[in-house]
Amino acid sequence: MGTIVAVIDKKGEDATNAAVTMLKSLSAKTEICKLATPAVTRIEKSLESLESESMNSSILIGQILCTTRSDTVTKCVQPETSFIFEGQVYSETKASCDTLITKERRDEKKAAEFMKQADGDFAFIFATSDRLVAGRAPIGVCPLYYGENAFFAALASERKALWKIGVKETASFPPGHVASVSREGFCFKPVKTLACQPKMKTTHLRMAAMALQALLQKSVCERVKDLKEVAVAFSGGLDSSVVAWLAKNSKVAVFLMHVSLRKQPETQYAKQAAEALGLSLNVHEYSEEDLERVLPDVLWAIETADPLAVSIGIPMYWAAEKAVSMDCEVVLAGQGADELFGGYKRYVDCYIRHGSRETQRMITNDILRLHETNIERDRKICDTHGVELRLPFAAYNVARFALDLPLKLKIEPRTLTRKFILKKTAANMGLPQMIVEKPKKAMQYATGTTAALKKMAQKKGTPLKDYLLEIFQKIFEREDKTCTKQQ
Numbered sequence: 001m002g003t004i005v006a007v008i009d010k011k012g013e014d015a016t017n018a019a020v021t022m023l024k025s026l027s028a029k030t031e032i033c034k035l036a037t038p039a040v041t042r043i044e045k046s047l048e049s050l051e052s053e054s055m056n057s058s059i060l061i062g063q064i065l066c067t068t069r070s071d072t073v074t075k076c077v078q079p080e081t082s083f084i085f086e087g088q089v090y091s092e093t094k095a096s097c098d099t100l101i102t103k104e105r106r107d108e109k110k111a112a113e114f115m116k117q118a119d120g121d122f123a124f125i126f127a128t129s130d131r132l133v134a135g136r137a138p139i140g141v142c143p144l145y146y147g148e149n150a151f152f153a154a155l156a157s158e159r160k161a162l163w164k165i166g167v168k169e170t171a172s173f174p175p176g177h178v179a180s181v182s183r184e185g186f187c188f189k190p191v192k193t194l195a196c197q198p199k200m201k202t203t204h205l206r207m208a209a210m211a212l213q214a215l216l217q218k219s220v221c222e223r224v225k226d227l228k229e230v231a232v233a234f235s236g237g238l239d240s241s242v243v244a245w246l247a248k249n250s251k252v253a254v255f256l257m258h259v260s261l262r263k264q265p266e267t268q269y270a271k272q273a274a275e276a277l278g279l280s281l282n283v284h285e286y287s288e289e290d291l292e293r294v295l296p297d298v299l300w301a302i303e304t305a306d307p308l309a310v311s312i313g314i315p316m317y318w319a320a321e322k323a324v325s326m327d328c329e330v331v332l333a334g335q336g337a338d339e340l341f342g343g344y345k346r347y348v349d350c351y352i353r354h355g356s357r358e359t360q361r362m363i364t365n366d367i368l369r370l371h372e373t374n375i376e377r378d379r380k381i382c383d384t385h386g387v388e389l390r391l392p393f394a395a396y397n398v399a400r401f402a403l404d405l406p407l408k409l410k411i412e413p414r415t416l417t418r419k420f421i422l423k424k425t426a427a428n429m430g431l432p433q434m435i436v437e438k439p440k441k442a443m444q445y446a447t448g449t450t451a452a453l454k455k456m457a458q459k460k461g462t463p464l465k466d467y468l469l470e471i472f473q474k475i476f477e478r479e480d481k482t483c484t485k486q487q
Contacts, residue, residue: 002065003027003383004084004144005161006125006132007154009058010183018152019060020051022161027301027384032065036082038127059127086157087122087142088390090222100126108189111135111178115191119222119396123173125155132181138192138396139336140175140371141389143380146186147171153181158380159303160476172372192396194368199404208409209424212401216425219395220246223332229253231328233319234281235446236270238419239334239343241435242426243392245277247332255326256281259318261291261448266441276432284322288452294318296475301384302377305472307464309377311444311453316378320385331382335374336393339366340402341419342410343440348418356407363410367403370394 005022009015019035024047035042035050037057044050050062063084083100100106100114106126111133121141125134134155136144146155147167155173156162162170173179176193179186203211224230224247232244234256247254258270262285274281291314298313299305316333323331338344342363351359366373375394382389392398402410405421412420418440426436444450457467 002032002063002086003157003161004061004063004086004123004125005154005156006061006084006127006134006181007059007152007165008132008181008183010148010151010153012058012183014054014056015058015060015152016051016055018154018165019055019062020047021164022154022156023047023050023062023064025160025164026064026156026158027160027380034063034065034084036061036084036127038082038129041082059130059132061125061127061132081126083124083126085122085124087120087137088223088388089118089120089122090225091119100124106133108133108178108180112189112191115176115178121390121394123157130182133178134173134181135178135191136173136175138176138194139375139394139399140172141375141379141391141394143371143376143383144173145170146173146179146181148185153183153185155179155181157383160300163476172376175371194396194399194403196364196368203406203409205409205421205424208405208421209428212398212421212425213429215395215398215401216242216392217246217249219392219398220332221250222395223390223392224250224252224330227252227330229255229328231255231257231319231323231326231331233316233331233333234258234270234274235334235443236266236273236435237334237438237440238422238426238435239337239393241273241277241431242337242422242429243332243334244279245426245429245431246392248277248279254279255328257284257319257322257326257331258282259284259286259315259322259447261286261288261452264446264448266446269438273432273435273438276434282322282326284318286318288456291449291452292456296471297384298381299468299472300475301381303380304377305465305468307450307453307468308444310468311450313377313381314449315443315447316381317385320382320387320389323382323387324385328387330388330390332390332392333378334393335378335391336370336399337419337422338440339363339370339374340393340399341405341422342407343419343422345418345440348411348416351407351411351416359411360407363407364403367399370399 003026007015007018033044123136123142123144143157147162147170159170177188179188234240298317302313409421457464
């Protein structure tokens with residue numbers, strides 16, 4: 001587990017300094033560093049060692065690897081090759097791995113072949129004599145960004161690495177695509193993507209719920225099969241309870257973690273839900289002072305001052321922090337279920353005002369943008385702590401199934417019940433009725449973070465958005481000075 005970068009100097013000059021600068025800006029703890037050209041690979045224990053000599057190449061890839069306490073990652077990567085890989089492959093054939101390991105056979109066609117065969121959450125980049133080739137799995141669980149300016153075309157798992165070399169306009173690498181990157185820029189090719197216009201399949205609730213249960217069971221099993229224990233970010237709501245229940249039935253030791261500001265009503269409910277599931281719960285309550293302490297770190301990790309992203313990011317930061325203290329390498333969470341199965345109140349509002357067609361369009365767009373609006377934020381936070389976030393709902397087959405479901409199985413037309421099929425599936429699985437029927441409460445409100453942030457901003461006499469933006473800018477000014485001194 002780690003972070004990755006890649007850069008091409010458009011003028012054909014040596015890109016060593018740019019690549020090292022990008023690596024230095026990353027949030028990950030440095031344990032092993034890799035820098036490679038199409039012909040030469042260097043592996044060191046510090047970034048300082050990497051910058052000690054020029055690699056004499058205009059094309060470079062780099063990686064910071066965080067070693068884990070057990071061999072939890074199934075990676076098709078060899079340290080001596082000009083190939084970097086981040087993430088997990090849950091099921092694949094040896095042949096699909098070989099297409100990218102063997103240097104002589106690597107090209108865009110082989111990258112596409114690998115993407116089609118491998119099922120997982122990953123991003124990869126390799127260097128050829130005249131270009132970079134990169135790919136990202138279909139849902140986009142592993143963050144990857146790209147951008148270019150007059151001097152560089154570059155990719156990185158964090159935006160700040162691109163900003164650091166003067167690439168100010170960045171974008172999220174489209175999931176399910178392979179990109180060929182040259183001095184002329186980026187050329188993307190869709191390989192394994194979710195359909196923009198899903199095919200609504202006629203199906204009955206009972207059959208659909210059975211199919212969904214099988215898909216979720218498979219997704220959870222794949223994400224815990226290499227583990228003896230796993231932590232679950234637990235709110236007590238439907239999504240995290242389904243994940244916890246399936247993990248428990250997968251014969252892995254499950255540790256539930258509930259984080260919140262003090263004296264929040266949802267904490268007591270989480271305790272009751274955990275007891276009903278027959279699982280022990282670790283409750284961690286925080287003060288407003290604790291929130292203020294971690295706020296700069298959260299902003300640095302998520303790379304945005306958006307109030308909603310910050311409000312949700314803080315509880316995830318605490319959950320990842322506690323997972324480390326519990327010696328857990330992997331955290332499971334329920335992100336993605338609301339987008340896939342119509343969980344947000346705004347979907348019902350749209351349904352009432354504009355009808356089913358517009359509501360289905362809204363849900364589809366949210367699913368296709370799930371990586372940008374939800375997953376990247378939480379994955380980057382966990383990566384900062386050296387903890388791997390795995391999301392059973394954000395599996396390709398689950399998402400494809402959800403896209404093709406008719407809206408009436410997501411929002412029940414008569415009662416306007418949200419996540420109708422997921423509730424039915426949870427009931428079929430044997431989850432307690434108190435969990436199945438619990439009304440949804442968004443994390444930022446359930447944990448109290450939004451209210452606390454607004455209170456902090458009010459004390460400064462400024463709107464929350466401006467308050468967060470000011471802190472955000474100060475952090476990057478500080479980090480910029482630190483990085484400049486190191487250079």
